Amino acid sequence: MQAETVPQVSIVMGSKSDLETLQEASDVLDRFGVAHEMRVISAHRTPEAARTFALSAEGRGVRIIIAGAGKAAHLAGVLASMTPLPVIGVPMTTSDLGGLDSLLSMVQMPGGIPVATVAIGKTGAKNAALLAVAMLALADTALRSRLVDYRKGLSDEVEQADRALQAVRRPHAGV
Numbered sequence: 486m487q488a489e490t491v492p493q494v495s496i497v498m499g500s501k502s503d504l505e506t507l508q509e510a511s512d513v514l515d516r517f518g519v520a521h522e523m524r525v526i527s528a529h530r531t532p533e534a535a536r537t538f539a540l541s542a543e544g545r546g547v548r549i550i551i552a553g554a555g556k557a558a559h560l561a562g563v564l565a566s567m568t569p570l571p572v573i574g575v576p577m578t579t580s581d582l583g584g585l586d587s588l589l590s591m592v593q594m595p596g597g598i599p600v601a602t603v604a605i606g607k608t609g610a611k612n613a614a615l616l617a618v619a620m621l622a623l624a625d626t627a628l629r630s631r632l633v634d635y636r637k638g639l640s641d642e643v644e645q646a647d648r649a650l651q652a653v654r655r656p657h658a659g660v
């Protein structure tokens with residue numbers, strides 16, 4: 486029998502409608518080889534499941550929780566209130582208020598129970614995973630090397646774009 490891999494990161498979303506956005510986080514964790522799980526758990530629609538999840542996550546070996554939710558987005562804060570694990574919140578883009586509703590619901594935690602809130606939508610989902618990688622890299626030198634290489638790749642892309650631009654534009658003499 487194959488041993489089950491312990492997820493280091495748990496990606497939790499308030500609704501299956503959040504999956505397309507949170508897939509960005511999963512893709513980043515796959516790229517870095519970080520074992521993770523994805524769950525649909527709602528603070529409002531399945532509050533008991535949210536409680537069971539939060540109270541058992543640390544004991545199962547989860548190190549970081551990424552929680553994505555939209556509208557009155559309480560999921561990340563509710564989970565954070567019941568676990569000492571770090572919780573990274575991803576505010577979903579919404580059709581009514583563009584995600585500002587999600588952002589403000591998530592980021593304005595009362596003092597004492599933090600949620601590390603990232604940007605709205607897919608950019609936030611991507612950065613949530615990169616932040617989780619950076620946290621895990623504090624105690625994992627191989628993962629740290631992969632993160633440094635990734636950042637170097639970003640720098641190289643910008644420098645390459647700059648060189649390409651310089652090659653097609655002559656300096657302006659001015660007026």
Ligand code: RP5
Pocket residue numbers: 498499500501502503527553554555556577
């Ligand atoms: C939140 O309400 C979810 O996180 C989702 O972003 C939003 C809308 O949910 P659905 O009505 O699409 O299920 O709980």
